[in-house]
Amino acid sequence: MSGILARRRQKLLALKALRTAPAPAETETCPACGAGLPRREWVRSLSVCPRCGFHRPVGAYYRLSMVLDRGTFRELDAELCSADPLDFPGYRDKLAQARRRTGMGEGVVTALGRIGGRRAAVGALESGFFMGSMSAALGEKVTRLVERAEKDRLPLILFSASGGARMQEGILSLMQMAKTAAAVERFSRKGGLYISVLTHPTTGGVTASFASLGDILLAEPGALIGFAGPRVIEQTIGEKLPEGFQRAEYLLEHGFLDAVVPRAQLRETLIRLLALHGKGAASHG
Amino acid sequence: MAERTAAERVALARHPDRPGTPEFIGTLFTDFFEQRGDRLCGDDRAILGGAALFHGRPVTVLGTRKGRAIEERVACRFGMPSPEGYRKVQRLVRQAEKFRRPVIAFVDTAGAYPGREAEEHGQGEAIASTLALMSGLTVPVVSVFTGEGGSGGALALGVANRVLMLENAVYSVLSPEGFAAILWKDAARAEEACEVMKLTAADLLELKAADEVLPEPPGGAHTDPAALMATVDAALVRSLAALSRTAPAALAAQRYRRFRALGAAAVRKERA
Numbered sequence: 001m002s003g004i005l006a007r008r009r010q011k012l013l014a015l016k017a018l019r020t021a022p023a024p025a026e027t028e029t030c031p032a033c034g035a036g037l038p039r040r041e042w043v044r045s046l047s048v049c050p051r052c053g054f055h056r057p058v059g060a061y062y063r064l065s066m067v068l069d070r071g072t073f074r075e076l077d078a079e080l081c082s083a084d085p086l087d088f089p090g091y092r093d094k095l096a097q098a099r100r101r102t103g104m105g106e107g108v109v110t111a112l113g114r115i116g117g118r119r120a121a122v123g124a125l126e127s128g129f130f131m132g133s134m135s136a137a138l139g140e141k142v143t144r145l146v147e148r149a150e151k152d153r154l155p156l157i158l159f160s161a162s163g164g165a166r167m168q169e170g171i172l173s174l175m176q177m178a179k180t181a182a183a184v185e186r187f188s189r190k191g192g193l194y195i196s197v198l199t200h201p202t203t204g205g206v207t208a209s210f211a212s213l214g215d216i217l218l219a220e221p222g223a224l225i226g227f228a229g230p231r232v233i234e235q236t237i238g239e240k241l242p243e244g245f246q247r248a249e250y251l252l253e254h255g256f257l258d259a260v261v262p263r264a265q266l267r268e269t270l271i272r273l274l275a276l277h278g279k280g281a282a283s284h285g
Numbered sequence: 286m287a288e289r290t291a292a293e294r295v296a297l298a299r300h301p302d303r304p305g306t307p308e309f310i311g312t313l314f315t316d317f318f319e320q321r322g323d324r325l326c327g328d329d330r331a332i333l334g335g336a337a338l339f340h341g342r343p344v345t346v347l348g349t350r351k352g353r354a355i356e357e358r359v360a361c362r363f364g365m366p367s368p369e370g371y372r373k374v375q376r377l378v379r380q381a382e383k384f385r386r387p388v389i390a391f392v393d394t395a396g397a398y399p400g401r402e403a404e405e406h407g408q409g410e411a412i413a414s415t416l417a418l419m420s421g422l423t424v425p426v427v428s429v430f431t432g433e434g435g436s437g438g439a440l441a442l443g444v445a446n447r448v449l450m451l452e453n454a455v456y457s458v459l460s461p462e463g464f465a466a467i468l469w470k471d472a473a474r475a476e477e478a479c480e481v482m483k484l485t486a487a488d489l490l491e492l493k494a495a496d497e498v499l500p501e502p503p504g505g506a507h508t509d510p511a512a513l514m515a516t517v518d519a520a521l522v523r524s525l526a527a528l529s530r531t532a533p534a535a536l537a538a539q540r541y542r543r544f545r546a547l548g549a550a551a552v553r554k555e556r557a
């Protein structure tokens with residue numbers, strides 16, 4: 001790959017990452033501990049609070065820029081977006097707003113890239129776009145990524161962050177659960193390696209489909225991960241939920257994660273895992 | 286006769302006398318042997334399933350169960366399955382594949398149970414792995430949506446080669462009450478939600494999430510159960526006859542394509 005091309009790609013990714021980042025301010029307050037920290041300190045710490053360790057949600061482009069080798073990001077299907085299939089009142093305007101605000105077509109970024117020199121198919125959901133909720137376009141992009149990984153015999157890495165279903169797309173939102181799960185199942189039967197990273201928050205249909213189907217399940221510290229939301233559960237059972245319920249550490253204790261990995265160690269963890277799967281990660285079929 | 290509104294159909298779909306999975310199994314199948322338990326930690330009464338004969342042919346039949354008397358309804362969590370239920374489904378469909386039996390699933394649930402234990406036992410993982418498993422089965426799968434079909438909890442039993450819906454059954458991403466609460470912060474607007482959600486059998490047929498709508502007696506399924514059973518029986522015979530001629534690998538491929546295509550028209554291309 002030419003150096004110029006790589007630099008250009010890196011610049012593009014950095015620009016996109018900035019576009020979806022929150023508006024710059026001199027100091028930003030940690031939502032968890034209230035500490036006011038200079039913006040550059042947040043940047044240096046990958047948006048993890050240096051005082052309390054709180055992992056702030058980050059945008060999809062920024063997320064990918066944190067784990068990919070510099071200059072290797074090649075976005076796929078960037079032009080795919082929702083077509084308002086149910087003609088739902090007000091949805092088109094909201095979509096247009098979300099597009100303007102984030103500069104993204106849909107709530108997931110999918111790409112090919114390299115991690116520690118190894119090629120991979122990667123994707124990240126964007127919590128700033130309709131809370132990363134499952135739309136037909138999001139399901140389509142994820143499915144295409146999985147199929148691309150299968151075709152090119154690449155390991156698959158997906159970062160989830162989702163509030164659940166895209167209400168405005170009704171049953172078609174729901175159907176994406178079956179579609180993405182089926183694609184992952186096919187990929188898996190062919191021997192493909194899939195690492196799923198659950199980030200705050202991952203709930204509803206995304207949890208109950210592709211996000212839970214990784215060979216390896218990782219999560220960021222403190223991430224809320226579940227199927228039903230805590231408020232719905234409290235209303236149903238009529239009691240308060242225990243401290244830490246549905247948090248990454250809680251899931252780890254209950255046997256539903258391989259590891260909780262701090263953001264600063266995520267890239268090296270992925271590199272290690274790809275190496276552990278050796279050729280198997282890239283030559284299945 | 287005037288068309289029913291979507292809200293009227295939701296009410297019919299939830300009617301307490303509406304035939305449920307136990308009635309369908311009891312009427313349409315012979316020699317039903319209930320298989321209980323997930324072989325991991327429990328038995329979810331909200332899922333009823335086992336081996337049976339359908340017109341003399343061995344099948345695996347399963348479905349959600351709401352219960353009738355109040356004690357039974359509570360034991361079945363009003364038809365909302367727990368992870369143990371989905372893992373029981375997985376056990377049964379794996380056996381169906383092993384013994385080359387078609388799978389017939391009846392779906393009538395508001396959704397997966399949103400409880401503390403359900404989450405601790407991995408409700409999300411249980412549904413996800415059921416979807417994945419069902420998608421790759423090499424035996425015919427026919428799902429019949431008989432009443433309420435709510436969210437991923439219903440979909441887990443609906444990854445089929447053919448999805449049939451009773452005329453007044455509904456199938457949606459969430460209950461109308463939940464939908465109104467989330468989108469408009471007002472659960473009282475549920476009736477309005479019914480109309481915009483596109484959750485009736487006719488809507489689902491148009492969106493290709495359902496393949497066939499089965500007519501109900503004029504007053505609804507509960508007013509003439511015998512007529513309803515005859516309709517469902519004939520539809521199952523038809524569906525299974527068509528699928529029985531399909532090769533095992535082609536069954537999985539057809540199911541994959543069926544779901545792969547859903548939502549394709551809901552996507553367009555535009556430069557961001």
Ligand SMILES: [Zn+2]
Nearest residue numbers: 030033049052
């Ligand atoms: Zn803090």
